[in-house]
Structure formats: structure tokens, C-alpha cells
């Protein structure tokens with residue numbers, strides 16, 4: 001069983017909890033691939049997706065995960081809610097609690113916003129990405145995709161190239177993958193590597209070839225121009241030329257290496273279109289795995305609530 005009513009990040013998650021979510025997601029995926037993908041497992045429970053930032057994959061997969069599990073589900077986006085009239089996150093959370101909400105999946109531009117919400121309400125809070133902090137369900141679906149390919153995460157090398165500094169995905173993957181026994185290497189212009197990332201367990205490569213050398217999975221990350229104040233590298237075309245992943249770079253990877261990317265992808269910047277659409281790409285499978293992981297998280301948090309609240 002999970003150890004908390006909320007899923008806020010992987011920094012404090014145990015390997016057992018991560019393993020439990022991945023195993024449950026595999027079970028959920030079998031159901032998703034069966035002729036009837038819906039169940040009544042969480043019938044009577046309510047999920048609200050509360051998104052203060054844009055999203056395609058995370059929001060739609062939380063919504064569908066709820067629907068496939070028989071939940072009542074609604075979406076609130078900040079742009080069309082009373083947030084525009086000045087309502088605080090805490091007051092919004094209390095309003096949702098008064099509406100008998102059981103689960104809130106939140107995305108917010110400020111790191112720590114889901115943690116604040118979780119302290120304020122009795123609902124279970126699932127972090128759908130908070131600023132530059134964490135994106136736990138994304139890392140879990142990345143881990144599921146890699147584990148599906150190799151049967152384990154232990155002993156694998158995962159190379160992450162791109163905008164590490166602004167990436168909540170890189171942080172959650174670093175926490176999760178290292179706990180599961182994988183080695184994480186990163187490469188980017190120095191201005192896009194966060195200070196102290198090596199102290200968290202990452203290996204900082206000095207070239208993209210070193211980063212990818214012998215890697216079993218190569219993850220590209222989008223350059224998050226919306227979180228940058230500018231001047232961190234000369235131009236996107238130069239970034240792509242010196243830091244992007246292409247066929248020549250992938251020749252250094254291990255035999256059978258796969259390409260993963262959390263999306264959205266900027267084609268031709270972090271990865272070439274040939275790699276995105278090629279045989280080694282698992283980018284589309286990752287999206288399906290996101291659904292399975294979010295179904296698993298809702299199910300396991302529901303079990304925690306039944307047992308403890």
C-alpha cells in the first residue's frame with residue numbers, strides 16, 4: 001500500500017511504492033487493451049482536474065483514467081474559473097472539498113502548489129506538474145515504458161538530454177530511476193544543468209556521445225522557452241546542431257536502445273524527426289502508459305483512503 005493520501009513527487013517515494021505503482025499500471029494496461037476498458041472500480045468517487053497551465057497528455061489521461069475507472073470527473077481550467085476573479089488556490093481547494101471531491105489532479109506553475117493544497121484539503125492530491133519541481137506521474141510512465149522494454153530498471157543506463165534545468169520531468173525521473181537501480185546521465189549546455197544535480201545522483205556528461213554511450217534509453221527534453229528569461233544558449237538551430245540527438249549520436253547507445261520523450265516534442269530541436277518516428281521510438285507507447293499509470297495511482301490512493309481515512 002502507498003504511504004500517503006497524496007502523490008506529490010518521487011523525491012520521498014520508496015522503491016517499493018514505485019514498484020507497486022508500476023505493477024498496478026501493468027494490470028491496468030491489460031484492462032485497457034481488453035475489449036471493455038471500463039470498470040466500476042472507483043464508481044461513486046469524484047476526480048477534479050485543476051489545471052493552471054496548458055496540457056494535452058496529462059490532463060486528458062487523468063480525465064480518461066477517471067472515466068475508465070467509473071469515476072465522476074470534471075475539469076477546471078484556471079482561465080475559465082474564479083481564479084480569474086482573484087480566488088486563491090486554498091479557497092479553490094476548499095470549494096472543491098465542499099463539493100465532495102475525493103481526488104484533485106493539479107498542474108500549477110509554482111513549485112510546491114500541490115503540497116500546499118494537499119495540506120489544506122482532505123482530498124487526495126495528485127501532482128500533474130508543479131513549476132520546475134516534479135512531475136511524478138510522467139516519470140512513472142517513463143519508467144513503465146523503459147521497464148516494459150527491458151523487463152527491469154535495475155542496472156540500466158538512462159541518458160537525458162535537453163533542458164534539464166527547467167524540467168520537472170528530469171527531476172522526477174532522476175529520483176525514481178535511481179531508486180529503482182538505474183544510472184541517470186544528463187547532458188545540456190552548462191546553463192541548462194541545475195546546480196547540485198550531481199549531488200542528487202545524476203552523472204553530468206561532458207559530451208552528448210559520453211551521455212549516450214551504452215545507454216539503454218535516451219530521453220529528449222523540450223527546451224522550455226516559456227520558463228527561460230533568455231540568453232541561456234545562442235539559438236534553437238545551434239542547440240540542435242551541438243546538443244540535439246540524431247542517428248549519429250544514437251550509434252553510441254547500447255544495442256536495442258529506445259528513444260523516449262515526455263512530449264510535447266519540438267521536432268528537429270531535441271530529437272530529429274527520423275528518431276521521433278523511427279523504430280526505436282516509444283513516444284506513442286508512453287502516452288498509453290500514462291493512462292495506465294494514472295489509473296493505477298487513482299486506484300492505489302483510493303485503497304489508502306479506504307484503509308486510513
Ligand code: CP
Nearest residue numbers: 055056057058262263
Ligand atoms: N508530458 C506532459 O506533461 O505533457 P502535457 O504538457 O501535454 O501534459
